[in-house]
Amino acid sequence: MPVQLPVVHQMPPGLLRMTEARTRFALGSPAERLLGLAVSPSLIAAAITVAAVSVTAVHARDLPVWLVLAAAAAGWSSAWSP
């Protein structure tokens, strides 16, 4: 599936108000990189796999547990949905 990049140049001008030096986290800083990991597709996939294997081992037929796992996976995965 081709990756679709967001067309950020088409942002409404009114929303492009910039606040210089507002952020406490410069891009590329350890904090930014750490938070960036939260939307890494490989990391999300690994977390889903580990959680699914764990649930299978311990709560294989417990539907509420699978429900919460599916909910969390659906939400987190959509963090990487361009």
Added chain:
Amino acid sequence: MALTINPAVSGASYRRWSLHAGLFVVGVGLGAMVTYAVARSVYRLLAIAAPASWLAIALPLIALAALRDLGAQVPVPYPARQVPEWLRRVLSPGWTAISYGSQLGTGFLTRYTYATHAAFVALLATQSSVTVVGVAVLAFALTKSIVVVSSLAGRSYSEFEQGLMHRHRTRGQATLRAANAALALASGAVLVTYLLHG
């Protein structure tokens, strides 16, 4: 959402942005509850005949979504559109966060994301426990907001844009889709066991 609920875009302070992120979580939760109400109503109607009748809707939904994640161009009941962009021009950032959150929270008003969403809705409809439904919806709302919380402004819009582009170049999308498909199918199997064998 990273392009909307973001201090680099809205010009809001970090405190204000935290409020917007919180409102987004509330919106997602409300939207998910609307989906639950609709799906639960359908489930209860079908359950008059037999609870397992729900499988006639749930299994094809999960199967099609899983196939889509695996690369097949099969139809899924999600419209090919995103949240309406004009809303952020007419609403305040707070209302935009609630509005976008609730639309994304329903899941079926915007474009397809991953098969686990279909599994989430299919399993959620079978549950009547306030605790179980509450925990599941909260888990969905909080995790769906990670994209907002993890997106940082940068010191200028161009820096923010550069960072965002870098993230979208990250590899692993196929792996993520495969993991979602596998989890959705496993959840479907659990649903079959639950409805057929109690």
